[in-house]
Amino acid sequence: MGSWRDKIRKTEPYIPGEQPKGSNIIKLNTNENPYPPSPKVKEAIESYDANNLRLYPDFVCSSLKSAIAHTYGVNENEIFLGNGSDEVLAFCFMTFFDSDKKVLFPDITYSFYDVWCRLYDIPYERVPLDDGFNIVPEDYFKENGGVVIANPNAPTGIYMELEALEEIIKRNGDSIVIIDEAYIDFGGISAAELIHKYDNLAVVQTFSKSGALAGIRVGYAMANPELIGAMEAVKNSFNSYTLDSLSQTIAEAAARDREYIKDCCGKIIKTREWTVAELKRLGFDTLPSLSNFIFTTNKNIEARDLFKYLREQNIIVRYFDKPRTEKYLRITIGTQKQMEALIEAIRRY
Ligand SMILES: Cc1ncc(COP(=O)(O)O)c(C=O)c1O
Secondary structure (H helix, E strand, O other): OOOHHHOOOOOOOOOOOOOOOOOOOEEOOOOOOOOOOOHHHHHHHHOOOHHHHHOOOOOOOHHHHHHHHHHHOOOHHHEEEEOHHHHHHHHHHHHHOOOOOOEEEEOOOOOHHHHHHHHOOOOEEEEOOOOOOOOOHHHHOOOOOEEEEEOOOOOOOOOOOHHHHHHHHHOOOOOOEEEEOOOHHHOOOOOHHHHHOOOOEEEEEEOOOOOOOOOOOOEEEEOOHHHHHHHHHHHOOOOOOOOOHHHHHHHHHHHOOHHHHHHHHHHHHHHHHHHHHHHHHOOOEEOOOOOOEEEEEOOOOOHHHHHHHHHHOOEEOEOOOOOOOOOEEEEEOOOHHHHHHHHHHHHHO
16 A cells, blocks of 8 residues: 555545525525525626637636726725635635734634634634624734634624724734625625725625625635735636636626615515514524524523424524534524524424
């Protein structure tokens, strides 16, 4: 037997939520949008010329950048595009965290952050949230190799006000602060405009959640041109064409229809508040969420058992079997009808 096993990279990967097959399943486990993407997306797909596929895509993604730039009042050279915000974040970690100091992020947050640190050999420290699952800004006022904050945080759904976030960015002028805004459109205010005030800030967003486009994988970072240039150099050392041309066309159609995204988010927010109120009547405590999901617990119910029961009822939610989160379920906000079915199932339980 060859000894090649000692020479290959071994890493502990991120485990995505289940993607079950079947139409009778109520899928509330991966924070997808329950509504279809903008009708403009359908038009863009129908009028897409398949002949374009002969050619490599525009690796600068100029039309899509222009649509995003218009939305956020930033310049095209302040935008980096990638294959889902997962890939954009992976490029951020690879580009910005190249010191021997520890990168800081909360102990309870998007579990991909540790995975990228281990993959790229980046030292890191998981900073505990307080007892109410809040990020304590002062905990990030110390020497570090970088900071990553999901705002709103996941899986808690808790949003940090922009002033507190700005303090973290300001106090860390010597390292890069990444704000992961995957869920920002469900009630929060984006930190995007702060990229013109702080050259150490990168704001990352996605079309997967509010844009209802998880299936095409488009995400982006906004930062000053020097940071974007550094990311482009790393990307072009890896794969120049991360974003295919059909995805660019589709994402652009969605980006140019912000009104639709706003309406969709409005419906989800309304259903979220309804769900939280109904759960309260059933004895649940839910963390204050400005996301398209909630993190909820009931002291009289084992979250693990309820998770299994719901699964048997064809309702899939997410359960994180780890200290501090084991008493909670993370539930994506679906359509009003789906959430009524969920509440009914919990009532039966
Ligand atoms: C906090 C957070 N950031 C980033 C992502 C990645 O999203 P995508 O790669 O679909 O853009 C997710 C996905 O669930 C997430 O929860």
